[in-house]
Amino acid sequence: MSRRIRLLPTQVPARGARVLLACEGRSIALFNVADSLYAIADSCPHQGASLCGGRLEGRVIQCCAHGLRFDLASGYLVNSTALRVVSYPVEREGDEVFICVDSE
Numbered sequence: 001m002s003r004r005i006r007l008l009p010t011q012v013p014a015r016g017a018r019v020l021l022a023c024e025g026r027s028i029a030l031f032n033v034a035d036s037l038y039a040i041a042d043s044c045p046h047q048g049a050s051l052c053g054g055r056l057e058g059r060v061i062q063c064c065a066h067g068l069r070f071d072l073a074s075g076y077l078v079n080s081t082a083l084r085v086v087s088y089p090v091e092r093e094g095d096e097v098f099i100c101v102d103s104e
């Protein structure tokens with residue numbers, strides 16, 4: 001089952017920016033790419049490095065540790081389905097933004 005976490009306006013990154021959020025014990029990196037929002041776990045599925053500070057090219061984030069690149073939309077390694085970072089759907093309702101997480 002999933003539930004939605006409502007973000008404060010100050011937690012929503014401007015176009016081209018990113019923020020690191022602490023949501024109920026999870027570290028979530030939220031990116032604004034061309035006014036689309038993408039939320040992923042801030043933990044590289046390779047060896048757990050932070051992805052929030054990685055190099056962003058379009059919708060692709062490159063991990064600083066060993067250079068693996070992930071598509072922010074699907075979470076998958078570019079050109080592969082071998083590794084996938086946890087990604088969370090982001091919903092907008094008017095001015096409000098929600099991140100959908102699985103309840104555990």
Ligand code: FES
Pocket residue numbers: 044045046047048049063064065066067068
């Ligand atoms: S920890 Fe991210 S590529 Fe190795």
